[in-house]
Amino acid sequence: xxxxxxxxxxxxxxxxxxxxxxxxxxxxxxxxxxxxxxxxxxxxxxxxxxxxxxxxxxxxxxxxxxxxxxxxxxxxxxxxxxxxxxxxxxxxxxxxxxxxxxxxxxxxxxxxxxxxxxxxxxxxxxxxxxxxxxxxxxxxxxxxxxxxxxxxxxxxxxxxxxxxxxxxxx
Amino acid sequence: xxxxxxxxxxxxxxxxxxxxxxxxxxxxxxxxxxxxxxxxxxxxxxxxxxxxxxxxxxxxxxxxxxxxxxxxxxxxxxxxxxxxxxxxxxxxxxxxxxxxxxxxxxxxxxxxxxxxxxxxxxxxxxxxxxxxxxxxxxxxxxxxxxxxxxxxxxxxxxxxxxxxxxxxxxxxxxxxxxxxxxxxxxxxxxxxxxxxxxxxxxxxxxxxxxxxxxxxxxxxxxxxxxxxxxxxxxxxxxxxxxxxxxxxxxxxxxxxxxxxxxxxxxxxxxxxxxxxxxxxxxxxxxxxxxxxxxx
Numbered sequence: 001x002x003x004x005x006x007x008x009x010x011x012x013x014x015x016x017x018x019x020x021x022x023x024x025x026x027x028x029x030x031x032x033x034x035x036x037x038x039x040x041x042x043x044x045x046x047x048x049x050x051x052x053x054x055x056x057x058x059x060x061x062x063x064x065x066x067x068x069x070x071x072x073x074x075x076x077x078x079x080x081x082x083x084x085x086x087x088x089x090x091x092x093x094x095x096x097x098x099x100x101x102x103x104x105x106x107x108x109x110x111x112x113x114x115x116x117x118x119x120x121x122x123x124x125x126x127x128x129x130x131x132x133x134x135x136x137x138x139x140x141x142x143x144x145x146x147x148x149x150x151x152x153x154x155x156x157x158x159x160x161x162x163x164x165x166x167x168x169x170x
Numbered sequence: 171x172x173x174x175x176x177x178x179x180x181x182x183x184x185x186x187x188x189x190x191x192x193x194x195x196x197x198x199x200x201x202x203x204x205x206x207x208x209x210x211x212x213x214x215x216x217x218x219x220x221x222x223x224x225x226x227x228x229x230x231x232x233x234x235x236x237x238x239x240x241x242x243x244x245x246x247x248x249x250x251x252x253x254x255x256x257x258x259x260x261x262x263x264x265x266x267x268x269x270x271x272x273x274x275x276x277x278x279x280x281x282x283x284x285x286x287x288x289x290x291x292x293x294x295x296x297x298x299x300x301x302x303x304x305x306x307x308x309x310x311x312x313x314x315x316x317x318x319x320x321x322x323x324x325x326x327x328x329x330x331x332x333x334x335x336x337x338x339x340x341x342x343x344x345x346x347x348x349x350x351x352x353x354x355x356x357x358x359x360x361x362x363x364x365x366x367x368x369x370x371x372x373x374x375x376x377x378x379x380x381x382x383x384x385x386x387x388x389x390x391x392x393x394x395x396x397x398x399x400x401x402x403x404x405x406x407x408x409x410x411x412x413x414x415x416x417x418x419x420x421x422x423x424x425x426x427x428x429x430x431x432x433x434x435x436x437x438x439x440x441x442x443x444x445x446x447x448x449x450x451x452x453x454x455x456x457x458x459x460x461x462x463x464x465x
Binding site for chain 1: 171172173175195197198199201202203205206207211212215217219264265266267268270271350351352
């Protein structure tokens with residue numbers, strides 16, 4: 001079947017999609033967006049987290065056909081999404097990162113990097129809804145994302161850093 | 171495989187009547203796992219995401235009529251007042267991502283004994299609204315679970331909504347798992363005090379082939395609370411009474427040994443959870459009574 005939907009602001013069309021295929025497979029294998037990672041395929045690890053009509057979901061548990069007509073944001077679109085949300089013009093430098101991505105780098109929150117895309121999408125969603133989260137809020141918001149390097153402390157640091165920087169800027 | 175995408179509830183019922191083997195999918199948090207792992211290859215997937223009615227809830231006399239696909243996140247945010255037990259249980263479902271997609275309709279459709287919503291539904295009192303092109307029927311939730319991952323739906327039926335009694339007293343939920351997040355219950359317990367009828371209802375998860383009520387424990391506790399005049403006095407529940415309530419709750423279990431826990435452990439844990447949830451709920455009831463009396 002054919003699936004039409006919007007990914008990172010761009011209309012996309014995927015053809016010959018198998019009816020049991022996941023949104024994650026379509027993103028990675030048909031649209032060339034490998035940022036969302038494929039690990040557990042059962043909603044346990046959060047490494048495939050994307051925004052579906054603004055809501056963080058595991059892309060591995062969304063049937064591709066369910067994305068028809070919907071808007072998806074993946075980690076590849078996070079920087080543009082964050083700029084748009086802040087009411088800023090589209091970025092000129094395509095290498096410019098979103099604030100939460102920059103904070104992950106600056107805080108050393110990336111080890112092997114496999115869990116990072118899902119964590120970035122989840123953390124960005126948290127800060128969108130709660131600009132000044134408590135540690136408990138951060139732990140709860142990221143509880144669906146596993147880091148098997150166990151780099152959680154630095155990840156918490158990164159979210160705190162992103163929140164603090166946004167607070168200073170605002 | 172065919173992907174059926176009805177745009178309305180009527181179309182969904184017609185599709186299910188025409189293709190009774192079609193597997194309904196809303197949040198996908200159970201169905202997609204089975205497909206991803208090749209445990210299931212349905213002939214038809216019946217996508218319910220486009221049916222807005224399923225994502226709405228409303229007041230219906232003393233009930234909340236909860237659309238089958240209302241995600242857990244919204245139950246937590248919007249229904250903690252009338253459905254405190256279900257809201258507590260919803261907080262323990264999976265992770266934020268799962269709670270954004272999963273729903274009570276899905277829990278009922280899958281009918282896993284470990285589904286987190288079941289103990290809360292049993293304790294509050296609920297009816298499942300099952301619909302087909304032939305009409306709609308209400309199935310009391312305790313009759314809905316017929317076996318491990320089996321329910322009372324006919325092949326042409328879909329779950330439209332769940333009618334859940336609004337709380338008339340404190341409700342509690344407790345769940346045993348290996349950590350705080352993303353845990354399938356080793357076992358779980360729901361408890362609802364119903365001061366208006368001077369009754370207590372319970373629900374046990376993951377400690378029998380289906381979710382069950384601990385009826386002997388309920389009857390014992392209701393009789394004891396009445397005998398000792400505790401509903402009126404608001405005095406503490408004597409420890410021996412709470413302990414016996416727990417033991418009777420454990421007696422309602424028919425658990426198995428599996429990778430998550432032994433049968434013996436589950437019985438013990440259910441007794442502990444029953445005792446503790448009673449303590450929490452009764453404290454809330456006493457606080458409420460005290461406030462009412464002082465006012």
